[in-house]
Amino acid sequence: MTIHDEIDELLAADLHNELSDEERNALHTHLVECADCRQAHQETKAMNKVLEEKFGNEKPDLAFENRMLDGFRNRIPDHAGSSGRLLFNLLHSRATQLAGVAALLLALVQVGRIITGEHLLGGRGESLALELSVAPMEARDKEADFAKSDALRAKKTSYGYGPLKTAQDSGVAAPAPPATVTGGIARPEVAPEFHEEKPAPKMATKERVVVTGSDIPTSEEVAQNPVDTYRRDDTESTATTSPALANRKLIRNATVDLEIVSFDQAVQKITAFANEEKGYVATTSSEKQENGKLKGEIVVKVLPENLDRFLQKIRGLGELKNQTLGTEDITKNYFDTEARLKNARVMEQRLIDMLKKKSDDINDLLQVEKELGRVREEIEKMQGDLKFWDSQVQFATVTISLAEKDLEEAAKYLLKERAQLALYTPEVEKVYNDLKALASPKVQITNAQLDRDNTGRVSARVSMLIAPEESDGVIAKAKAMGRVENFQVQTERVAQGGEAMSENANTKRDKVELNITISRDEQEQAFQQTTLRIRTSGVDEKAKKLRELVEKQGGRLRNSSFSRDPEGREYANVSLRVPMKSYNALMQSLDSLGKVENVSVQRQDRTGGQIDEANAPADLSIQVYSQGNIVSSDTGVIATLRRTIGQSAAAIMWSLRMIGVGIAFLAPWIAAIVILVWIVRRIRRR
């Protein structure tokens, strides 16, 4: 910018003395050079002069300020005192103003609440405003609580004092023991009690003395007793240990179980061993088993002193399965019997003497004879016993049980077949009757029952025994009667004539036992279960089309429902069952209905049995639904934002309402007060 361009400003400023020295010099230099600017300078100077004159004329007079002051004083009378100023100062502070506004709003809200009788029951939107108003209330409640607890405490303490006081009272009322305690006579007062009680302990000690006195001898007796018993024991033990072993009568016997290869050879060897040991074979017995094996028992008598050696020898014959060695002590019985025998002999002699002396009375004679007979009988019996014992003691008895190897081998096998068949059919009763009709001499029905429960479900069970040659045919016939859900055959080989395995035993087929259960096919569990969703528009129409598709594929509709939610989305739930063979075709045709989503297939593996997979049912549950928000509209940032805004808007609306109510409540009063003040002022001014 050059001076020439700014000439107007510079000229004015120059006239008003607002230029710096530099600027003024520059301006005047330019004015010398530039004729136009000089012209302008002249004009501006003239203009300035005119203006100075004009404004100089119009200047307010000297009394102007006073007029202003008077006017001001007239219009604003000075009656607002210092209190007004204080109020003004207070009002002037912004914090006070804000607090005042907030307090006013709050007060209005509270007034509104009081009027409408609204409480904390409101929705979430109100919480914001409510919190504000609740805070003081809580504080109030707390204070109240404090007050309560204080009161309680006070009560408690008073209760606490109560008993104390009564105790003191009663203490005062009662003949005062504390006084006696403090008094010097305290001891004597306590002492009498002791004196009174003393006689009793004395008696007790006396009694005790008596008791102990009587006790001592018994305890001494007890102490002596053990000594006596010991002595007795000693005598007894010496008595039992004293007899010599040599005189003892002992019966020894042994049993041996042996498994041997050949029974006959073993018997020969045992006989030879018995002879070697000065013994003999008492008995042999043998038995032939069904499978041709022999088992038997040999009783050998040997001299007791040779028994051990004999047992050693026969062990070598085969495998020792079991051996027992026993000794029976018959010493006492033996000698008793011997003694009685002696007596009986004496008796016999006497009777014989009597017979010789007295022979007059036949009666007596008979009596003696009779008595003699009885005694002789006894003697003979005792002599027999003694002889038996002697023989027993003389020889030890060895009982040898012999069994050839593989004795348990089975003679033959019976093949038992047990078949379980589970059938599913729409007509349970027909199949049941058909099965019963299969009965023939070779097919025997053992059990048939038809069950119908109260819900109308029918199931049947048929058990039959089939001759082996017929079994395959009958089972095939039964299978053809319905859809086989499960077929299991259990084969059992039952060994006969022995338990052990055998290579050469032959096997025979037994009757086949067939158990058939028949149930209605609705009850059948699906072979596989599929759930899927189809997203499409026009749910109802598509659901209808789906039903048509299913019928075309030989499936059956089991259940279907249709619903529409508040947001206008439609859902059709269809559950259906198709045979496995048309499952894939159906799945493919579903694509024509819409977008297939969330396909999940669950297959239940059946254990064992043969499953007719092509005809097995497959369950499908299909949800057809209209396009829309798959994600719930209740979630997400925008929804949250929307909810939040909604809530805050509700809160604001609520507080507005409350403020409105408050204003409506207070406004008439305020207006009345204002009008009153105004009227009073008017009257005072006049």
Add this chain to the structure above:
Amino acid sequence: MMDANEREVYRAAIHGDREAFEMIIRTHSRPLFAIAYGILQNREEAEDAVQDALVKAWKSRWRVRDPEKFPAWLCMIARHRARDVFRKRRPIPKDLEEHAPSCPTHPVEDTTLELDQQLQTALATLPEVHRAALSLRYFEEMDYAAIENRLGLSNGSLRGILGRALARMRKQLKPALASEQP
């Protein structure tokens, strides 16, 4: 920057000190009158406007938070008041202001008028701020910085305003001036 004493007076006035406010009336009435007169070009009306402005200022003094801005605030009230009065008196069609520069095209007619009349007309064509600035300058002979402060103008802008106002005036009044100055 104003001195501490002056500032204290303003503060006291804001806080309701009547004496302080009367002191301010004494010292500030004339600039206020200058502004009002610049706008209204009429002494009686200007006086009334100043009076009203003072009363209004007293009543709403608590609105001023910074005592330093009190003078400018007073001037603003006076300007508003003067403008209200001016509008009530004669609602000027907007195009009059716009067509104002075309006035010099009829200098022949203007020359016949009295200089004072012409001056009045020329002043009336100026924008309000220009007129206020001119009157403050010529009534009170205030320096540029003070005027800028009162009128709430930015630093240094007054020079342009006054320069343009004077140039416009002198161009409009050229014939009359020429005749007056031989």
